[in-house]
Amino acid sequence: MKKALSVLVVVIVLLMVSGLAAAQTELSMWYHGGAWAAEHQVFIDLIEAFNSSQSEYAVILEAFPQESYNSSIVAAAAAGDLPDIIDVDGPVMPGWAWAGWMAPLTLSEGALDEFLPGPIGEWQGELYAVGLWDAAVSIYARRSVLEAHEIRIPTLEEPWTGDEFDAILEQLQASGEFEYAFDLGMAWTGEWYPYAFSPFLQSFGGDMIDRSTYCEAEGVLNGEAGVAFGEWWQSLFDRGLSPGTSQDTGDRETGFIDGRYALQWMGNWAGVSTLAEVGDDLIFLPAPDFGHGNIIGAASWQLGASATTEHPEGVSQFIEFAIQDEWLTAFSDATGLAPATANAAAMSENYSAGGPLEVFYELSNDQALIRPVTPGYATLALIFEKALADIANGADVQDSLDAAVDEIEADIEDNGGYGFDCG
Amino acid sequence: MISAAESRKNAPRWVRLLVPEDAPLYQRNEVIAGWLMALPALLVLTIFLVVPFLMAFVMSFTNQRLVSPNPTEWVGMKNFERLLTVRVFTLEPERDENGAIVYADDGGIAYPRLRTFTRKNPDYPELNGLREFASWQSGENRTIILAADVVFLRALINTLVFAGVIAPLQGGLALLLALLLNQSLPYINVFRAIYFAPVVVSMVVVSLLWRFIYDGENGLLNTLLGIATFGSFQPVDWLGNPYTAMPAMIAMSAWQAVGFHMVIWLAGLQTIPVSLYEAAGLDGAGALQKFRYVTWPGLRNTAVLILIVIVIQATGLFVQVDVMTRGGPLDATQSVVYQAVQRGYDKQDIAEGSAISVVLFVVVLAITIVNRYLTRDRD
Numbered sequence: 001m002k003k004a005l006s007v008l009v010v011v012i013v014l015l016m017v018s019g020l021a022a023a024q025t026e027l028s029m030w031y032h033g034g035a036w037a038a039e040h041q042v043f044i045d046l047i048e049a050f051n052s053s054q055s056e057y058a059v060i061l062e063a064f065p066q067e068s069y070n071s072s073i074v075a076a077a078a079a080g081d082l083p084d085i086i087d088v089d090g091p092v093m094p095g096w097a098w099a100g101w102m103a104p105l106t107l108s109e110g111a112l113d114e115f116l117p118g119p120i121g122e123w124q125g126e127l128y129a130v131g132l133w134d135a136a137v138s139i140y141a142r143r144s145v146l147e148a149h150e151i152r153i154p155t156l157e158e159p160w161t162g163d164e165f166d167a168i169l170e171q172l173q174a175s176g177e178f179e180y181a182f183d184l185g186m187a188w189t190g191e192w193y194p195y196a197f198s199p200f201l202q203s204f205g206g207d208m209i210d211r212s213t214y215c216e217a218e219g220v221l222n223g224e225a226g227v228a229f230g231e232w233w234q235s236l237f238d239r240g241l242s243p244g245t246s247q248d249t250g251d252r253e254t255g256f257i258d259g260r261y262a263l264q265w266m267g268n269w270a271g272v273s274t275l276a277e278v279g280d281d282l283i284f285l286p287a288p289d290f291g292h293g294n295i296i297g298a299a300s301w302q303l304g305a306s307a308t309t310e311h312p313e314g315v316s317q318f319i320e321f322a323i324q325d326e327w328l329t330a331f332s333d334a335t336g337l338a339p340a341t342a343n344a345a346a347m348s349e350n351y352s353a354g355g356p357l358e359v360f361y362e363l364s365n366d367q368a369l370i371r372p373v374t375p376g377y378a379t380l381a382l383i384f385e386k387a388l389a390d391i392a393n394g395a396d397v398q399d400s401l402d403a404a405v406d407e408i409e410a411d412i413e414d415n416g417g418y419g420f421d422c423g
Numbered sequence: 424m425i426s427a428a429e430s431r432k433n434a435p436r437w438v439r440l441l442v443p444e445d446a447p448l449y450q451r452n453e454v455i456a457g458w459l460m461a462l463p464a465l466l467v468l469t470i471f472l473v474v475p476f477l478m479a480f481v482m483s484f485t486n487q488r489l490v491s492p493n494p495t496e497w498v499g500m501k502n503f504e505r506l507l508t509v510r511v512f513t514l515e516p517e518r519d520e521n522g523a524i525v526y527a528d529d530g531g532i533a534y535p536r537l538r539t540f541t542r543k544n545p546d547y548p549e550l551n552g553l554r555e556f557a558s559w560q561s562g563e564n565r566t567i568i569l570a571a572d573v574v575f576l577r578a579l580i581n582t583l584v585f586a587g588v589i590a591p592l593q594g595g596l597a598l599l600l601a602l603l604l605n606q607s608l609p610y611i612n613v614f615r616a617i618y619f620a621p622v623v624v625s626m627v628v629v630s631l632l633w634r635f636i637y638d639g640e641n642g643l644l645n646t647l648l649g650i651a652t653f654g655s656f657q658p659v660d661w662l663g664n665p666y667t668a669m670p671a672m673i674a675m676s677a678w679q680a681v682g683f684h685m686v687i688w689l690a691g692l693q694t695i696p697v698s699l700y701e702a703a704g705l706d707g708a709g710a711l712q713k714f715r716y717v718t719w720p721g722l723r724n725t726a727v728l729i730l731i732v733i734v735i736q737a738t739g740l741f742v743q744v745d746v747m748t749r750g751g752p753l754d755a756t757q758s759v760v761y762q763a764v765q766r767g768y769d770k771q772d773i774a775e776g777s778a779i780s781v782v783l784f785v786v787v788l789a790i791t792i793v794n795r796y797l798t799r800d801r802d
Contacts, residue, residue: 071768074489074490077490095490096490098490098491098492099490099491099492100492179640189749243640244660244663244752245663245751245752246638246639246660246661246662246663246748246752247640248634248635248638248640248642250635251638251640251641375490378490378769378770378771379770379771379772382765382769382770389749389751389752390751390752390753390754393663393665393751393752393753394753395753399555402538402542403554403573406542406552406554410552411770411772414486414772415488415491415493416493
């Protein structure tokens, strides 16, 4: 009892001393990954290092569960109670910037020169957010399976062409060794659809929206390229090559590892755990090229400043501290995601030369195309998801894409162009 | 001593409004005390039910957004027009210069694409933005029902079908269970607990479990049916097939909630005096006649209650859809509340979501009034 009491006294004294030392200006920071223990811990370490590295600012971290994070920000914005530092998902950022919830960052010249394109969050020419890592998607495959079927192993310079890829899927399915040749991850409803599948559409030459104006989707989503993509997409399910929208998340997690799916379209966050199960046989292959390049999505969670912060320079100072290579490496080692710079990649466990996920860094550097940069993205993504799900379930391709275009354009009109000059 | 009339005159206006004029003084104090006691509950109800409903009502006439710097404007009935506009349109065949009908490659009559009429066509402003909901052949023309919001229309019909099927199904099953369990057998409470168990499990958990059961690749249901038919059963992708998704959802929902209504039926059964059954027995009534002439009339009020409760619960169909199908496949399981949440929250169009809530409110109110009228006491 006495001992406990003395420990308590020591703790209180320590707290008071640290409180005295913290004559620093407090900066509040909200973070979405309360459930991601490893990543959360790196943030705690990072903030501790930042707070003791200088005497002007002290960052205070508040972690949220991911499911309620965005709604907490929406509510805080409505109540005028946003934190100083905001953690924001890349494609959502333009919406928050447009709504006036975020302020541009002022980093020193050349701070982001070495960065991958994905983690740089720009909206209408201003830098609003910076990511400490990027996510990438590739085709997971077993070398032994490809060799047994005499299938060429593609490279970034020479990816599978669309026709080649399609023939490979047919061949693998026909072998009878697998329930499905290609697992797309249809069980992962939500952001996975636009993030993982719109690159196929872009490789066909279409897109979710006309990026030159951000006012229309007519002819881009439902044009010839869009319909060609849609027909191919539908045929994946018609021919039984891929599990459809009713796929169970459990099958998604284990189907490839168990050998029931031949190939899997999957993100780098699962790379380490899949390697642990499959071993050296596992290889990560670049996206196929359907005619307009082999493309994957980019941009993950990023850090930015709220519009209501009284200390924008403090937020920028913190972000500049965080984007040092050692911290990028620390995050990558903890999460398995790709570091934002080549130097950090070289220092990291998984992305350094000979590291198990090395190829993903090049994938991000080479193939990445960020999702449409518009405040309308939240709605756009849902409309696109529904169109893909309907087409997968047998709806008419042209009609589904036409309907999506009409809904996208009606939404843009309702929102006065989302900050773009749509006349 | 002050007279009753005088104390009334001196009382604040709200007391005069609440207390009947001819009530004696002591009763006035009781009325005031009663209102004071109800106050906390009224306050909570007002803040969490009345105010949100009024806000939804007001917002449904605006273009309010969740995330937007644009000012909110009144748009009148626009949100409702977008939800509920339905038109009938006749599509005429394509004709060549001689007026003869053009035939498509497959031998069918060729029609112009519907979208040439519904997308920015100055000759048909009333069709702008509409989509095909249903169509049929009438002579050489096609008659098409166009709707401004095809998905919402599907959601509305689905919800009504869901309620219409599940009310008799779930109510009937619950009554059957209640009759079985309304006996004094040993361990009867164990059975009551078992049938009630799904009710206390969260609907989210139940939905997740049933996704495993309905799984088309290696689900429990397919496996069981395969074993029961010695392997001749072809596996069905229950939630992935537009024809089986809604029935699957109905079956699972009925299973989950049947225990709750069983308990209400049980309570009703226990209010019927045993003497009535004894008297009926003496008059020579069999089991069926006892049910027809004693049990059923005795359960009349319970039946009305159960019908209304099930229908109201069913129109709120949401969790199953959200967890199991997200409205798919091909809108086969869209529901009104799911659409309200998806538009109001996910698509950040809170005005449209509010409008859907208001429509749902009117629908439920209408169903309840009709229900009350049909089951009114005719004596």
